[in-house]
Amino acid sequence: MxxxxxxxxxxxxxxxxxxxxxxxxxxxxxxxxYCTVYVISWWRESPSxxxxxxxSGRVVPIVSGSNSRPLAIDLAAxxxxxxxxxxxRRFPDLEGYVRIPSEHIEAVRSRSEPVVLVSTxxxxxxxxxxxxxxxxxxxxxxxxxxxxxxxxxxxxLPVGPGVILAVxxxxxxxxxxxxxxxxxxxxxxxxxxxxxxxxxxxxxxIHSRSALEELGVPVVFTxxxxxxxxxxxxxxxxxxxxxxxxxxxxxxxxxxxxxxxxFSYLEKTRIDAHTIxxxxxxxxxxxxxxxxxxxxxxxxxxxxxASEALISQGAVxxxxxxxxxxxxxxxxxxxxxxxxxxxxANSLQNPRAVISGGPALAxxxxxxxxxxx
Numbered sequence: 001m002x003x004x005x006x007x008x009x010x011x012x013x014x015x016x017x018x019x020x021x022x023x024x025x026x027x028x029x030x031x032x033x034y035c036t037v038y039v040i041s042w043w044r045e046s047p048s049x050x051x052x053x054x055x056s057g058r059v060v061p062i063v064s065g066s067n068s069r070p071l072a073i074d075l076a077a078x079x080x081x082x083x084x085x086x087x088x089r090r091f092p093d094l095e096g097y098v099r100i101p102s103e104h105i106e107a108v109r110s111r112s113e114p115v116v117l118v119s120t121x122x123x124x125x126x127x128x129x130x131x132x133x134x135x136x137x138x139x140x141x142x143x144x145x146x147x148x149x150x151x152x153x154x155x156x157l158p159v160g161p162g163v164i165l166a167v168x169x170x171x172x173x174x175x176x177x178x179x180x181x182x183x184x185x186x187x188x189x190x191x192x193x194x195x196x197x198x199x200x201x202x203x204x205x206i207h208s209r210s211a212l213e214e215l216g217v218p219v220v221f222t223x224x225x226x227x228x229x230x231x232x233x234x235x236x237x238x239x240x241x242x243x244x245x246x247x248x249x250x251x252x253x254x255x256x257x258x259x260x261x262x263f264s265y266l267e268k269t270r271i272d273a274h275t276i277x278x279x280x281x282x283x284x285x286x287x288x289x290x291x292x293x294x295x296x297x298x299x300x301x302x303x304x305x306a307s308e309a310l311i312s313q314g315a316v317x318x319x320x321x322x323x324x325x326x327x328x329x330x331x332x333x334x335x336x337x338x339x340x341x342x343x344x345a346n347s348l349q350n351p352r353a354v355i356s357g358g359p360a361l362a363x364x365x366x367x368x369x370x371x372x373x
Contacts, residue, residue, distance in 0.1 A: 074358030114162030205323035222364030229258035286314030
């Protein structure tokens with residue numbers, strides 16, 4: 001920990017909230033290297049209060065239920081703030097239950113800073129959990145802590161607005177248009193439900209922004225494509241990035257540009273109601289390592305078909321990368337038969353979630369906080 005309170009990359013005792021004065025200490029790192037840290041002052045808060053400072057001196061608590069806890073922890077680590085786990089479980093009939101533990105109520109009620117909830121809206125349990133968590137946070141910040149069993153704080157005054165929702169994966173994002181009369185634009189409907197219970201939202205790699213740009217609260221769209229590019233460059237070392245359709249061109253081209261490799265995309269042609277043909281244009285992959293990049297992978301069917309075509313045209317390896325690994329209907333097993341590797345960000349918990357979305361969410365949260373200030 002540096003003298004001004006900025007994280008030095010070590011989890012020194014500063015981050016555990018111990019009160020002390022100017023102190024020299026040595027920390028053993030990797031069994032051989034020592035880091036000498038001079039601590040001018042310790043922060044006044046302990047982790048039980050739910051936060052510790054970043055370089056700006058802000059003290060913003062980051063909370064999560066059950067569906068996004070690993071990513072919430074990543075976000076807290078990225079910003080040097082403190083993660084607070086909230087209680088979230090299900091009754092035998094699958095109804096949801098959430099609660100802010102009494103020891104964390106004061107942190108969630110911070111008067112000087114907002115609270116950030118990290119929660120996905122993966123259908124449909126994630127939507128319900130997110131709405132219940134937002135309601136619980138709102139109640140606590142409004143001072144509504146009276147209960148039948150008692151034992152909690154009483155006589156609390158409202159602390160005002162300040163609930164930020166960070167959504168790693170937004171369910172219903174693909175239902176962003178009305179294709180037939182009478183259909184609901186589900187993305188907008190869910191977005192409005194969320195916006196009515198918070199003061200700003202950060203979306204990570206949203207499938208389409210159009211339905212979520214007028215929700216009545218500030219909205220920030222962020223992307224983990226820079227992190228995906230860095231990971232691919234270090235681990236896969238691709239020569240060629242391929243977008244599965246025109247809708248993913250922006251994301252895939254960002255990855256290709258960051259890596260400094262060639263790029264193309266597949267053209268989608270619908271033959272009939274049940275048949276879609278994908279064709280690549282300007283494609284020369286002989287001897288190349290190719291990575292197909294998309295915002296999400298569901299069944300993986302398009303990627304499997306594309307991989308067959310790429311291998312037949314001389315590609316030596318084919319990989320798939322995405323921000324959101326839905327992997328429905330046995331997709332991972334299917335993909336393993338056709339590609340050399342599947343690499344996903346951890347917006348959803350799955351066996352291929354190897355890329356942290358924490359830095360991307362951090363950029364979005366800081367941008368939103370700046371807008372709100």
